[in-house]
Amino acid sequence: MYVDPFKNVDPFKNIDPFKNSPLLKTIEQNQKWIEIANQQQKNMDELVKPLIQHQKRIDEMLGPFREAQKITETFKKIADGFIETEEDIKTFKVAIVELGYPPHDTIDIPLLKKIARDYRDNGKEHVQEYIDEFMVSYYDEETIQEIGSEWEEKDHLKKRLPLLKEVIKANELKMYNLIVPSLLSQFEGLLIDAFKIKGHVNGAIQTILLDYLLINNKEDQSVLSFDNSIHRYYSGNILVSFAHGKAIASDISRHAILHGADTxxxxxxxxxxxxxxxDYISNAIEKLDAERVEAGRNAVNDYREENRRNNKKKKTS
Incomplete structure (x- = not known):
């Protein structure tokens, strides 16, 4: 009987097809390089780790200083903005008076700045082209009614309220010929009542009272105050000199209007x-204190006494 000598024998057993293979050697070499690279990365991480931790500590230490620097930069920007706004307000004070209007503290700062910069950059003539339209639009009928409502709340205006209410009503009806002389006739009385003056009052005395109402007010001379500008406006437009037959210097000249020259x-x-x-003068009077009232009265008495001495000298000379 024939017996197969290779039966149950695996001819490929113990044979490694990749033994001494170049591909296997390449793979093994790459694995070694990868292991070396990984080890170097671990070593590098160990070296860098303290540096990272040190940097974090530095950042933690510098954190408050960096925040302080940011705060300082923010405050600087705010300060620069205030300086810029202050310059705009100064320009506006000059501009609005030259444009023929009294400054009023209800105007929005952004609009104030726009007018000031336009005046500064493009000149008076350019702003003059639109200032009338802007003012009557900004101070519309509703705004004038709000001003009238505030008048009703002021104690020092109580005896003038019947006239003032009619002024507001006349504004609704666009009866401007009634408003202008009605209010102009009240300015002198406002000042006289505020300082409790008696006797004859001329333009010089009005100027003295105006000084103590607006100029000699040390408590309210901030850049936001329009007192100096209002004083200049009142003196140059309400109290401006006037003579019949000559050019009228102001469209709100009290003398020219109430004496019938300006129609x-x-x-x-x-x-x-x-x-x-x-409204501005009324608000300023509301802020008057007893000390300034007394100082204004004394100034008027000094003026009158000086006038009496001068008149006496003229009579004796």
Whole structure:
């Protein structure tokens, strides 16, 4: 019987097909390089780790200083903004008076800045082209009614309220010829009542009282105050000198209008100027303290006494 000598024998047993293979050697070499690279990365991480931790500690230490620097930069920007706004307000004070309007503290700062910069960059003539339209639009009928409502709350205006209410009503009806002379007639009385003055009052005494109302007010001379500008406006427009037959220097000249020389005052813009000025003067009077009232009265007495001495000298000379 024939027996197969290779039966149950695996001819490929113990034979490694990749033994001494170049591919196997390449793979083994790459694995070694990978292991070396991994080890170097671990070594590098160990070296860098302290540096990272040190940097974190530095960042933690510098954190408050960096925040302080940011805060400082923020405050600087705010300060620069204030300086810029302050310059705009100064420009506006000059501009609005030259443009024929009294400044009023209800105007929005952004609009104030726009007018100031336009005036500074493009000149008075350019702003003059639109200032009337802007003012009557900004101080519209609703705003004038709000001003009138505030007048009703002021104690020092109580005896003038019947007239003032009619002024507001006349504004609704666009009866500007009634508003202008009605309010102009009240300015002198406002000042006289505020300082409790008796006797004859001329333009010089009005100027003295105006000084103590607006100029000699040390408590309210911030850049945001329009007192100096209002004083200049009142003196140059309400109290401006006037003579019949000569050119009228102001469209709200008290003397020219109340003495019948100016008859062209029945305009919305002229009415608005008088209303805004009256409101500002009224608000300023509300802030008067007893010390300034007494100082104003003393100044008027000194003026009158000096006048008496001068008149006496003239009579004896």
């Amino acid at each position: 062209e005052f029945g305009k919305e813009t002229v009415s608005l100027k008088v209303i805004l000025l009256f």
